[in-house]
Amino acid sequence: xxxxxxxxxxxxxxxxxxxxxxxxxxxxxxxxxxxxxxxxxxxxxxxxxxxxxxxxxxxxxxxxxxxxxxxxxxxxxxxxxxxxxxxxxxxxxxxxxxxxxxxxxxx
Amino acid sequence: xxxxxxxxxxxxxxxxxxxxxxxxxxxxxxxxxxxxxxxxxxxxxxxxxxxxxxxxxxxxxxxxxxxxxxxxxxxxxxxxxxxxxxxxxxxxxxxxxxxxxxxxxxxxxxxxxxxxxxxxxxxxxxxxxxxxxxxxxxxxxxxxxxxxxxxxxxxxxxxxxxxxxxxxxxxxxxxxxxxxxxxxxxxxxxxxxxxxxxxxxxxxxxxxxxxxxxxxxxxxxxxxxxxxxxxxxxxxxxxxxxxxxxxxxxxxxxxxxxxxxxxxxxxxxxxxxxxxxxxxxxxxxxxxxxxxxxxxxxxxxxxxxxxxxxxxxxxxxxxxxxxxxxxxxxxxxxxxxxxxxxxxxxxxxxxxxxxxxxxxxxxxxxxxxxxxxxxxxxxxxxxxxxxxxxxxxxxxxxxxxxxxxxxxxxxxxxxxxxxxxxxxxxxxxxxxxxxxxxxxxxxxxxxxxxxxxxxxxxx
Numbered sequence: 331x332x333x334x335x336x337x338x339x340x341x342x343x344x345x346x347x348x349x350x351x352x353x354x355x356x357x358x359x360x361x362x363x364x365x366x367x368x369x370x371x372x373x374x375x376x377x378x379x380x381x382x383x384x385x386x387x388x389x390x391x392x393x394x395x396x397x398x399x400x401x402x403x404x405x406x407x408x409x410x411x412x413x414x415x416x417x418x419x420x421x422x423x424x425x426x427x428x429x430x431x432x433x434x435x436x437x
Numbered sequence: 438x439x440x441x442x443x444x445x446x447x448x449x450x451x452x453x454x455x456x457x458x459x460x461x462x463x464x465x466x467x468x469x470x471x472x473x474x475x476x477x478x479x480x481x482x483x484x485x486x487x488x489x490x491x492x493x494x495x496x497x498x499x500x501x502x503x504x505x506x507x508x509x510x511x512x513x514x515x516x517x518x519x520x521x522x523x524x525x526x527x528x529x530x531x532x533x534x535x536x537x538x539x540x541x542x543x544x545x546x547x548x549x550x551x552x553x554x555x556x557x558x559x560x561x562x563x564x565x566x567x568x569x570x571x572x573x574x575x576x577x578x579x580x581x582x583x584x585x586x587x588x589x590x591x592x593x594x595x596x597x598x599x600x601x602x603x604x605x606x607x608x609x610x611x612x613x614x615x616x617x618x619x620x621x622x623x624x625x626x627x628x629x630x631x632x633x634x635x636x637x638x639x640x641x642x643x644x645x646x647x648x649x650x651x652x653x654x655x656x657x658x659x660x661x662x663x664x665x666x667x668x669x670x671x672x673x674x675x676x677x678x679x680x681x682x683x684x685x686x687x688x689x690x691x692x693x694x695x696x697x698x699x700x701x702x703x704x705x706x707x708x709x710x711x712x713x714x715x716x717x718x719x720x721x722x723x724x725x726x727x728x729x730x731x732x733x734x735x736x737x738x739x740x741x742x743x744x745x746x747x748x749x750x751x752x753x754x755x756x757x758x759x760x761x762x763x764x765x766x767x768x769x770x771x772x773x774x775x776x777x778x779x780x781x782x783x784x785x786x787x788x789x790x791x792x793x794x795x796x797x798x799x800x801x802x803x804x805x806x807x808x809x810x811x812x813x814x815x816x817x818x819x820x821x822x823x824x825x826x827x828x829x830x831x832x833x834x835x836x837x838x839x840x841x842x843x844x845x846x847x848x849x850x851x852x853x854x855x856x857x858x859x860x861x862x863x864x865x866x867x868x869x870x871x872x873x874x875x876x877x878x879x880x881x882x883x884x885x886x887x888x889x890x891x892x893x894x895x896x
Contacts (some may be wrong), residue, residue, distance in 0.1 A: 345605075345630075352598055359591055368587060375594035379601050386605035394610055397602075398552055402597060405559045409593075412563055413586050414569045420579045429587075432580040435657040 573836025581661025602634030743828025
């Protein structure tokens with residue numbers, strides 16, 4: 331196997347980039363208050379993982395990682411569909427997408 | 438293997454039943470179907486092996502835990518007949534989603550590849566996000582569904598990042614191959630990325646089993662969800678997630694267990710402390726059960742920590758005892774909440790006079806949860822503790838024993854409310870289905886407590 335275009339960049343850079351993206355996602359989930367932005371940050375976390383899997387897969391010449399990415403994409407789509415549906419039903423009841431409104435359950 | 442296929446077919450059947458207008462027959466058909474699948478699962482006992490390029494592996498562990506999951510499903514489906522009697526137009530959707538939840542649990546209990554672990558967890562979780570938020574016009578239910586969704590999706594991100602790092606080091610998603618990598622390398626030559634990946638996966642799994650310090654979602658979600666779904670979540674999800682955690686460590690991370698042991702010990706102690714102490718001042722029954730679930734996760738973590746002495750049977754016995762006691766308690770609580778329009782512990786006030794049978798059933802379930810002989814809860818704790826001592830964790834076991842003594846107090850608080858406090862005179866009408874389920878659960882707790890060998894020597 332010759333060197334692929336992906337392998338022109340050192341592997342550690344991919345690792346750093348996806349860790350960085352993943353951290354942005356985590357920080358977004360923890361600190362943003364708007365439910366839609368939180369959903370986007372969760373997607374960012376999952377896509378950081380996709381990038382990592384694809385780069386590992388390219389370096390190891392092993393296709394398993396790329397197949398796994400398809401599973402992640404499908405599941406992420408299903409997850410977002412359910413999440414947005416729940417958000418719509420919340421919005422109909424409280425007329426807001428700010429998650430600070432969600433404070434009925436405490437004890 | 439066939440268990441999973443037939444369960445998925447049953448779920449599809451529920452969706453089609455709506456088109457052919459078979460709603461009236463649906464619940465009996467599902468109950469019969471699950472019973473038949475239980476039989477199919479039983480037949481697989483000695484026909485294990487790996488399927489689909491080693492994606493799933495059926496062994497004694499997975500068949501035993503799958504049977505327990507199916508029994509939990511069966512008990513819940515019997516109760517749906519009364520719980521959803523006023524929501525006939527959605528019944529096929531609810532049942533189909535609950536059956537798909539069961540499919541997710543079955544995958545989590547028999548996976549042999551990280552891809553199946555991920556898919557199992559997601560099938561289980563996505564179905565439950567919907568069910569937790571299924572009371573559309575109730576803000577509390579919406580909130581529970583959305584919180585569960587956010588926390589679950591967040592945890593999945595960690596799980597996936599962990600899987601990706603482990604893949605990067607070992608070039609495989611197969612549990613056995615990853616296990617071989619760990620065995621063939623000296624602890625110091627294993628890449629640090631592997632340890633980071635393992636820790637991230639561990640964090641995600643602790644999220645799923647609701648162990649402290651990743652437990653904070655569970656009281657809110659349990660309180661807001663419909664009571665029947667709470668019963669389903671607190672038993673099926675916990676048991677499936679523990680099965681998956683045990684499988685992960687037994688097949689794959691065995692060689693590195695000593696390096697994450699301290700993390701697991703901290704999680705166990707924190708679960709025991711937070712679960713038991715916070716439960717003391719709860720007034721809502723579902724929240725109480727959530728904290729009780731957190732503390733039970735702490736006891737079950739003891740079983741994972743001392744895995745190398747062979748704790749599969751003890752963990753299975755404990756799970757069965759916990760599941761029957763919890764479902765028994767909810768089978769009494771659901772009709773009482775419905776009659777009183779109140780989900781606090783004070784809804785049980787005076788139940789001892791109004792309905793001695795229900796009160797007796799709830800008392801026995803609570804005693805089993807508290808771990809008092811002759812119920813299964815006592816022997817379950819005994820087996821887990823003795824395995825932990827065998828594994829050399831004496832201090833941890835002492836902490837767990839003290840925690841279980843504190844735990845007895847809040848379970849007895851419910852019993853005291855029933856027998857010593859005066860209640861109002863609201864009539865409580867109970868469908869015989871709930872009584873049937875509760876009697877079955879209490880009977881199982883007693884039988885398992887008196888004849889533990891039925892389950893103890895299985896795995």
